[in-house]
Amino acid sequence: EVQLVESGGGLVQPGGSLRLSCAASGFAFSSYWMHWVRQAPGKGLVWVSRINSDGSSTSYVDSVKGRFTISRDNAKNTLYLQMNSLRAEDTAVYYCGRSGSYSISAFDIWGQGTMVTVSS
């Protein structure tokens, strides 16, 4: 079964750090671009970051540039999001997603999401 499973969310104080993981199974992880998308409580979807298949190219939404780092370990079939200098406005469910099966921009597989709460 093709699957993405996120982990690493939790409660963190403002200014703190957290690393999210996304474990992939059932497909050739190293062949696909991967993304992080977040959704604040009661709000819409916001794309956060993406990484190409070999990890050589990344991009970020402006609000997280310089604070978040996306990376991947193709040997471990795992995607990561290192989040530093966290702010209250980073509170959200974080989803990882795969693109490249139908088109490079269509996210066809999503994880179940992991909740990140930034609060003192």
Place this chain on the structure above:
Amino acid sequence: QSVLTQPPSASGTPGQRVTISCSGSSSNIGSDTVNWYQQVPGTAPKLLIYSNNQRPSGVPDRFSGSKSGTSASLAISGLQSEDEADYYCAAWDDSLNGYVFGTGTKVTVL
């Protein structure tokens, strides 16, 4: 923050046709393909339409997409109770160098 504008809500009775619009600009919809996602509250989004008008395997043909210039639309024909969900358009934005989602539309089946 969303640069793709959708109506906040849409509704219809079972069997009716509902259309959702997505308005963008030359840097996103005008220069790239549009994808649509369905999200039932409390669950992960699901890819509904890719490349403007293509359906992934398993998506009923009641769902269709189109694009013209800097706008796109999603149509749901033969509306069913299970179609009650939030719907989002999305596209790459050349100016922002990132993907952008629409503001989202909540579809209610009356």
